[in-house]
Amino acid sequence: MTTFVHDTAVVEPGATIGDETKIWHHCHVMRGARVGARAVLGKDVFVASTASIGERVKIQNGVSVYDGVTLEDDVFVGPHAVFTNVENPRAFVDRRAELQKTIVRRGATLGAGAIIVCGHTIGEYAFVAAGAVVTKDVPAFALVAGNPARRIGWMSRAGHRLPEGNDVQCPVTRERYRIDGEVCNPVSDEPPPEKIPLQDIAAETKFFEPKLRAAFDRVLAGGVFIMGSEVTALERSMTDLLHVEHAVGVSSGTDALLVSLMALGIGPGDEVITTPLSFFATVGAILRLGAKPVFADIDLATQNIDPERVRQAITDKTKAILPVHLFGRPVDLKVFDIAAERGIPVVEDAAQALGATTDRGHVGGLGTIGCFSFFPTKNLGALGDGGLVVTNDAKLAERVRLLRAHGAKPKYHHVALGGNFRLDALQAAFLREKLPYLEELTERRRVNAAAYREGLGELEAEGRIVLPPEHPGHVFHQYVVRTARRDEVKATLAEVGVETAVYYPEPLHRMPVFGTAQAGDDMTNAQKTCRENLALPINPWLTAIGLRRIVNQLRIDLADSD
Numbered sequence: 001m002t003t004f005v006h007d008t009a010v011v012e013p014g015a016t017i018g019d020e021t022k023i024w025h026h027c028h029v030m031r032g033a034r035v036g037a038r039a040v041l042g043k044d045v046f047v048a049s050t051a052s053i054g055e056r057v058k059i060q061n062g063v064s065v066y067d068g069v070t071l072e073d074d075v076f077v078g079p080h081a082v083f084t085n086v087e088n089p090r091a092f093v094d095r096r097a098e099l100q101k102t103i104v105r106r107g108a109t110l111g112a113g114a115i116i117v118c119g120h121t122i123g124e125y126a127f128v129a130a131g132a133v134v135t136k137d138v139p140a141f142a143l144v145a146g147n148p149a150r151r152i153g154w155m156s157r158a159g160h161r162l163p164e165g166n167d168v169q170c171p172v173t174r175e176r177y178r179i180d181g182e183v184c185n186p187v188s189d190e191p192p193p194e195k196i197p198l199q200d201i202a203a204e205t206k207f208f209e210p211k212l213r214a215a216f217d218r219v220l221a222g223g224v225f226i227m228g229s230e231v232t233a234l235e236r237s238m239t240d241l242l243h244v245e246h247a248v249g250v251s252s253g254t255d256a257l258l259v260s261l262m263a264l265g266i267g268p269g270d271e272v273i274t275t276p277l278s279f280f281a282t283v284g285a286i287l288r289l290g291a292k293p294v295f296a297d298i299d300l301a302t303q304n305i306d307p308e309r310v311r312q313a314i315t316d317k318t319k320a321i322l323p324v325h326l327f328g329r330p331v332d333l334k335v336f337d338i339a340a341e342r343g344i345p346v347v348e349d350a351a352q353a354l355g356a357t358t359d360r361g362h363v364g365g366l367g368t369i370g371c372f373s374f375f376p377t378k379n380l381g382a383l384g385d386g387g388l389v390v391t392n393d394a395k396l397a398e399r400v401r402l403l404r405a406h407g408a409k410p411k412y413h414h415v416a417l418g419g420n421f422r423l424d425a426l427q428a429a430f431l432r433e434k435l436p437y438l439e440e441l442t443e444r445r446r447v448n449a450a451a452y453r454e455g456l457g458e459l460e461a462e463g464r465i466v467l468p469p470e471h472p473g474h475v476f477h478q479y480v481v482r483t484a485r486r487d488e489v490k491a492t493l494a495e496v497g498v499e500t501a502v503y504y505p506e507p508l509h510r511m512p513v514f515g516t517a518q519a520g521d522d523m524t525n526a527q528k529t530c531r532e533n534l535a536l537p538i539n540p541w542l543t544a545i546g547l548r549r550i551v552n553q554l555r556i557d558l559a560d561s562d
């Protein structure tokens, strides 16, 4: 974006305006004036020739920045604030040579209607209350109010009032300050803020450690490492949890998808309709069987496959529909209706959605066959790879069990071409320890999602960010927001120690594995999402203070653009 100057504004030749600055209705910027990058001048702002305005300065309506006034970077000037530039004006005496300078230091705020008598300096991050009349210098971080303005407190860099005392902390950012009489300084030897990871495997492992060690000892003592009672016990717990007839433990979420498609007899020449926005395993399973993935674009709001696009993609070669409950949000149930109408099996990729529910029950049990992953960062994670296939179809379950162990029935008599898709006893044992906590951990993800909605709702109403729309059955494997300024926001969050991720950077139909042959086009929603999506930490181990820090940073990053 370049500079924006409203049609009714006058910017004289010889004025210097920085990139991405916006100058609104009826402004007047005189020759020689300097306005930095990404500043915003509201309606009716006047900037004199020798005035200087820094980067990202925001000036509200009706402010005159006279000669001799300097506003450093990040200064905020409220509506109708007044600068003066001569101490003793007389209409009939020329005092142009007696102009007094006024300096407003970086990050300071001047409230609405404040009057700044010339010749004074407003310190860094100082805060002048609305209507205050400033008649002397204002120290950095001071909060001043009244006429004449007096210091009534201190403000943090982020604009929160500091508590009383000498060693104090910003109530929101936790930044520390030392106050000594009339001087306030941030504590410069402040350790860098604690890192907030996207996933917190370390915290999770610590929480479960005693139980995991006990499970390890149990398997070690039992001496059965492949299949056995740990696997069958886990399968039983899963049928209870998901209200399905059959559950089959397998080696990974990827293999769950592969063996499910194999069990349905998908092969060369068959078409499988799927989403362009998922982890590669979804489409990889289709490709490995020589079948053709047919992409149906996503719905921009839910990020899940769009039922109408599924309907349009159906041909007489369509042998399965493979929707993904992405980020833990159940797919639109219309997808299942459409499949049922046409008699097409549905393979659910529920790798990210264990425990997610709909009006018709748990995901995984909605279609013909459902696939889960126990990759360590999934909502229920093993200490390695693992997966699960569920179905209400006894024959299909039997077929998956057969294919899971090289298609042998009985042992060493191979009736079908399968593979080694078995779940380790050790992983099953670990998962059995964690499973009783799944509901509580999911609830913590939901609490975090609600806190994001509360903290970011206003930015969403202003059109600066798009949050995941509410769904009562969502299990928030990821909390993915969209913003046009994704890369910038990701970088500033990284600077303050907040890890985020992009899910996903490229749509599946554009992957080089397809070579030059385009596997699909017109996936405009998926492409837009790939440019704008950003996953914020949502894991159950994220603290309320950590979440608050993330919200706060986003408010700062997304609020200053216009």
Ligand SMILES: *Cc1c(COP(=O)(O)O)cnc(C)c1O
Binding pocket: 252, 253, 254, 255, 278, 279, 281, 282, 324, 349, 351, 352, 372, 373, 374, 375, 385, 386, 387
């Ligand atoms: C994780 C994941 C898979 C693959 O699971 P693995 O256990 O890692 O093989 C498949 N699909 C989606 C949507 C996933 O998120």
